[in-house]
Amino acid sequence: xxxxxxxxxxxxxxxxxxxxxxxxxxxxxxxxxxxxxxxxxxxxxxxxxxxxxxxxxxxxxxxxxxxxxxxxxxxxxxxxxxxxxxxxxxxxxxxxxxxxxxxxxxxxxxxxxxxxxxxxxxxxxxxxxxxxxxxxxxxxxxxxxxxxxxxxxxxxxxxxxxxxxxxxxxxxxxxxxxxxxxxxxxxxxxxxxxxxxxxxxxxxxxxxxxxxxxxxxxxxxxxxxxxxxxxxxxxxxxxxxxxxxxxxxxxxxxxxxxxxxxxxxxxxxxxxxxxxxxxxxxxxxxxxxxxxxxxxxxxxxxxxxxxxxxxxxxxxxxxxxxxxxxxxxxxxxxxxxxxxxxxxxxxxxxxxxxxxxxxxxxxxxxxxxxxxxxxxxxxxxxxxxxxxxxxxxxxxxxxxxxxxxxxxxxxxxxxxxxxxxxxxxxxxxxxxxxxxxxxxxxxxxxxxxxxxxxxxxxxxxxxxxxxxxxxxxxxxxxxxxxxxxxxxxxxxxxxxxxxxxxxxxxxxxxxxxxxxxxxxxxxxxxxxxxxxxxxxxxxxxxxxxxxxxxxxxxxxxxxxxxxxxxxxxxxxxxxxxxxxxxxxxxxxxxxxxxxxxxxxxxxxxxxxxxxxxxxxxxxxxxxxxxxxxxxxxxxxxxxxxxxxxxxxxxxxxxxxxxxxxxxxxxxxxxxxxxxxxxxxxxxxxxxxxxxxxxxxxxxxxxxxxxxxxxxxxxxxxxxxxxxxxxxxxxxxxxxxxxxxxxxxxxxxxxxx
Numbered sequence: 001x002x003x004x005x006x007x008x009x010x011x012x013x014x015x016x017x018x019x020x021x022x023x024x025x026x027x028x029x030x031x032x033x034x035x036x037x038x039x040x041x042x043x044x045x046x047x048x049x050x051x052x053x054x055x056x057x058x059x060x061x062x063x064x065x066x067x068x069x070x071x072x073x074x075x076x077x078x079x080x081x082x083x084x085x086x087x088x089x090x091x092x093x094x095x096x097x098x099x100x101x102x103x104x105x106x107x108x109x110x111x112x113x114x115x116x117x118x119x120x121x122x123x124x125x126x127x128x129x130x131x132x133x134x135x136x137x138x139x140x141x142x143x144x145x146x147x148x149x150x151x152x153x154x155x156x157x158x159x160x161x162x163x164x165x166x167x168x169x170x171x172x173x174x175x176x177x178x179x180x181x182x183x184x185x186x187x188x189x190x191x192x193x194x195x196x197x198x199x200x201x202x203x204x205x206x207x208x209x210x211x212x213x214x215x216x217x218x219x220x221x222x223x224x225x226x227x228x229x230x231x232x233x234x235x236x237x238x239x240x241x242x243x244x245x246x247x248x249x250x251x252x253x254x255x256x257x258x259x260x261x262x263x264x265x266x267x268x269x270x271x272x273x274x275x276x277x278x279x280x281x282x283x284x285x286x287x288x289x290x291x292x293x294x295x296x297x298x299x300x301x302x303x304x305x306x307x308x309x310x311x312x313x314x315x316x317x318x319x320x321x322x323x324x325x326x327x328x329x330x331x332x333x334x335x336x337x338x339x340x341x342x343x344x345x346x347x348x349x350x351x352x353x354x355x356x357x358x359x360x361x362x363x364x365x366x367x368x369x370x371x372x373x374x375x376x377x378x379x380x381x382x383x384x385x386x387x388x389x390x391x392x393x394x395x396x397x398x399x400x401x402x403x404x405x406x407x408x409x410x411x412x413x414x415x416x417x418x419x420x421x422x423x424x425x426x427x428x429x430x431x432x433x434x435x436x437x438x439x440x441x442x443x444x445x446x447x448x449x450x451x452x453x454x455x456x457x458x459x460x461x462x463x464x465x466x467x468x469x470x471x472x473x474x475x476x477x478x479x480x481x482x483x484x485x486x487x488x489x490x491x492x493x494x495x496x497x498x499x500x501x502x503x504x505x506x507x508x509x510x511x512x513x514x515x516x517x518x519x520x521x522x523x524x525x526x527x528x529x530x531x532x533x534x535x536x537x538x539x540x541x542x543x544x545x546x547x548x549x550x551x552x553x554x555x556x557x558x559x560x561x562x563x564x565x566x567x568x569x570x571x572x573x574x575x576x577x578x579x580x581x582x583x584x585x586x587x588x589x590x591x592x593x594x595x596x597x598x599x600x601x602x603x604x605x606x607x608x609x610x611x612x613x614x615x616x617x618x619x620x621x622x623x624x625x626x627x628x629x630x631x632x633x634x635x636x637x638x639x640x641x642x643x644x645x646x647x648x649x650x651x652x653x654x655x656x657x658x659x660x661x662x663x664x665x666x667x668x669x670x671x672x673x674x675x676x677x678x679x680x681x682x683x684x685x686x687x688x689x690x691x692x693x694x695x696x697x698x699x700x701x702x703x704x705x706x707x708x709x710x711x712x713x714x715x716x717x718x719x720x721x722x723x724x725x726x727x728x729x730x731x732x733x734x735x736x737x738x739x740x741x742x743x744x745x746x747x748x749x750x751x752x
Contacts, residue, residue: 045286045370046118046557047491048327049079050096050104051243051299054225057092057108061449064439065114065471065508066285071451073444077293079284079329082556083471083508085113088129089450095225097243098122099327101136102144105225107218111452113509115147115467119326121543121559123147123467125509126165127459128452132222133161135178137240143540145465151184151199152464152514154540159193162219169459170200176212183464186516187523187534204522209532237262238318239325244299251297255315260308260361263315266297275307275314275358276332277393278407280442281400283434285477287369288488290329292441294407303328307358307388317361331365332356333386334426353411354432355394355420360387366427369488384425392421402437429487439474460510460576464537466546468556469567470508472497495555495567504571505552512576513546551575 052062052074060074065083074086074094088094088110096104096112102122106112110129116122122144135144135158144155149169155161159178165171173182174196181188182197184205191197191209199207215223234248248254248264257263266273279293279302293302301307304325305318319325335355359365363386394411395404411417451457471477476497477489489497499505515537516522523534539545544553544564552574554565 045491046120047082047286048099048117048119049081050098050114050117052076052078052080052086052094053097053103053244053247053299054095055092056094057089059089059448059450060087060092060094061089061451062086063451064474066474066477067436067439068470068508070439071449072441073447073449075441075444076296077279077299078441079290079292080114080117081284082114082117082468085111085452085508087111087450087452093221099243100142100241101243103134103136103225105132105134105222107131111456115461115463115508115511116465116556116559118556118559121145121465123463123465125461126163127461127509128165128167128169128456130162130164130218132218133163134222134226135159135161141541143465143543145463145540147461147463147511149459149461150202150205151182152462154181154183154464155179156181156190162222169202170198172196172198174212181464181540182207183514183537184462185522186514186519186537187521188464188514188537189523189532189534191532199523204524206524206526208526209530234264235321237264237321238300238304239321239323241325242300242304242318243327244297244301244303247297248300251295257308257310257315257317260315260317263308263310263317264301265313265315266295273314274391274393275316276302276330276356276406277410280403280405281438282403282441283438283488284329285471285488285494286491287329288486289368289430289434291332294405294443302330304331306331306361306363308360309388309391328365328367329369330356331359333359333363333366334368334430335392335420335423336426336431353394353396353416353420354400354430355392355417355423357386357388357390357392363387366425368426368428368430368486370490386425389421392417394420397432401432401435403440403442405442429485431486433478433482433486435478436474458510460512462514463507463511463546463551464514464540465559466513466544466550466553466564466566467507467511468553468558469495469498469505470502472501476501491557492555499567499569499571502571502574504569504574505554505567506571506574507552510574510576511546511551513548513551515545515547517548 053076055074055076058073061071062074062078062080063069063071063085065081065085068083068085071087080086080096086094086096086106088106088108090108092108094106094110096106098104098117099119104112104124107130110131111127112129112131113125113127114123115125120139120142122142124145125147127149131146133144133146133155135155138144138155138158146153146155146163148163148165148171151171151173153161153163153171153173156179159180160176161178161180162174162176163171164174173180173191175191175193177193179193180191182191182199184199185203189197189207189209194212195209196212197207197209199205229246232246232249234245234254237254238245238248251268252264252266254262254264276291276293278295279291279298281289282292284290291302293299300318301316304327305316308315308317333356335357336352364384393406394417395406395409396411398404399406399409411420472489472494477494480489480493480497481487495505519536521534521536525533537545539561542561543559544550544561546552550564550566551570552567553559554567558564
């Protein structure tokens with residue numbers, strides 16, 4: 001027994017040692033925490049991207065936020081960021097991957113826009129169609145929100161969700177697993193796993209919560225895509241936040257490489273293949289020059305980790321599973337030289353050549369974006385021996401700037417390659433200014449690219465979190481890029497440029513805040529016995545709540561509720577208002593008679609009918625002034641505070657249509673005087689008495705003279721307003737009558 005016990009103990013120790021040794025290669029990659037992966041540090045901007053990871057069909061397209069009117073065919077590995085828009089036609093489906101492991105899958109005829117994409121806020125606009133969301137992880141401070149034309153959907157936990165928007169703009173949300181909060185019209189309601197909710201209407205929407213229904217063909221396709229990623233082995237060696245790991249199993253193999261542990265190598269490449277050669281460079285702020293790989297697996301190995309050569313093969317060395325990672329546009333070092341090369345600044349290409357080589361695990365990373373202070377730190381990096389310095393890919397500047405396919409245009413002349421390779425590694429911005437061609441994907445330049453119908457593109461969406469301004473147009477940014485010697489435009493500066501270019505702040509899509517002033521809740525259940533009742537909208541996880549006063553935030557990173565500032569001004573049409581909503585308090589400053597009809601247009605749908613029924617005797621005068629009566633209560637009365645307080649009363653009065661018309665037709669007569677002598681108003685109708693002394697008809701009867709008492713307080717404007725509806729005198733022009741009546745206001749109404 002003792003021998004057996006000792007034997008078992010020895011075998012157990014031996015087995016443990018073997019397992020420990022086997023685990024060492026994978027654990028060896030954790031040295032990234034010790035500074036070998038500086039690209040995962042503080043120098044990264046907070047903005048992030050989504051990857052177009054799958055396209056099924058030939059009519060899927062996308063447009064960039066800095067060139068929204070230019071559409072091109074969508075292809076795999078294109079990065080989507082703030083302001084970008086993707087669309088699937090009748091024959092296409094698309095899949096996006098967001099940093100952190102979330103999948104967004106779009107059915108045919110679906111329109112999706114990135115209102116905001118940062119480390120802690122993913123805010124998408126779904127204007128039409130169907131999208132399914134597989135949310136794998138959410139940090140405590142992270143918000144994932146999908147905004148539709150009549151509701152904002154916030155994913156509170158990881159789960160499996162589906163959002164549909166029909167042709168009317170009404171929404172349907174399915175929660176197969178997880179938990180969401182639905183917000184609209186000032187109210188929000190929680191929806192738990194195993195439920196569906198339908199929301200109909202816009203200004204006062206109604207909702208209905210039911211249990212899960214049967215799955216359809218779209219759900220089955222989504223489930224098929226999900227099952228593909230459940231069997232991925234590569235996650236054993238890579239951080240789960242890395243996008244694109246799912247493709248590595250199919251297109252390569254993992255092997256042990258001395259000093260680096262488990263590394264991945266592509267299995268089907270041509271002889272002489274090197275990383276960062278099959279693809280092209282595009283310009284994308286705030287990072288600047290960004291690599292777009294043409295290989296189907298060409299995302300994770302190009303935006304995370306490093307490359308080494310071993311046994312005449314290239315191997316990708318990822319950071320370990322426990323190492324924090326972040327997206328980079330490329331992990332290379334740039335060099336430049338050759339005849340005509342200028343290290344100062346080159347606009348739109350020119351002479352000379354641009355070269356680059358992949359970084360190895362111990363090579364320092366010198367970002368060409370970020371703040372000037374961060375770039376100045378690079379000056380202290382000296383005496384560096386780059387492992388892959390002899391593997392330089394060189395192209396002429398025209399190919400680099402125009403987004404040419406590198407595999408077909410790289411330089412093969414050994415003399416030029418040696419000359420460029422011998423040049424110093426660039427630190428800071430690449431001294432080459434992009435052009436409009438730098439925004440395009442060369443491989444699909446000739447393919448048709450459908451765009452959403454204009455009606456869909458103009459739809460406003462309901463927002464719970466305040467989104468940032470859309471990107472500034474590229475032509476506006478390129479001047480700043482040139483002034484900054486090739487440096488990309490930082491997010492804060494880009495937001496300011498956007499506000500200037502759009503004459504105010506404007507999100508990537510028209511928006512309408514879900515919150516309502518005063519905490520009013522217009523979201524109501526369809527069933528009186530509904531168990532779920534809405535409460536007032538709240539800010540999610542400390543982010544800035546979209547409100548009427550602050551529908552947007554100043555820039556993409558200013559999303560925290562503490563210190564979040566609204567832009568200095570909002571662009572016209574950037575914020576949609578509910579039907580019948582009152583204008584903003586800032587609108588009434590248009591006190592003069594002509595301007596008010598525009599801000600008061602919300603009343604025109606109700607008062608015209610009231611005017612026709614309420615004041616038939618004044619109908620000949622009112623048609624030219626049909627837009628004026630609502631504002632007359634506010635603008636023609638001298639005491640602005642008292643009369644501007646009247647509009648809220650008139651908004652509530654329209655249901656009783658008998659009372660408002662007299663107030664609008666008499667304009668200056670206060671309600672108390674109206675109550676005393678209504679018959680006098682009918683006696684005043686004969687025009688003869690009005691012709692000679694305009695104010696006389698108001699004083700023909702004793703009570704009307706009391707009514708004349710308020711005009712002295714008005715200091716002359718009310719007689720002029722009364723003259724408009726009653727001034728039909730054929731002997732003189734109405735305009736002259738107005739002037740004369742405005743000049744001698746005191747004589748007609750003697751003070752009592």
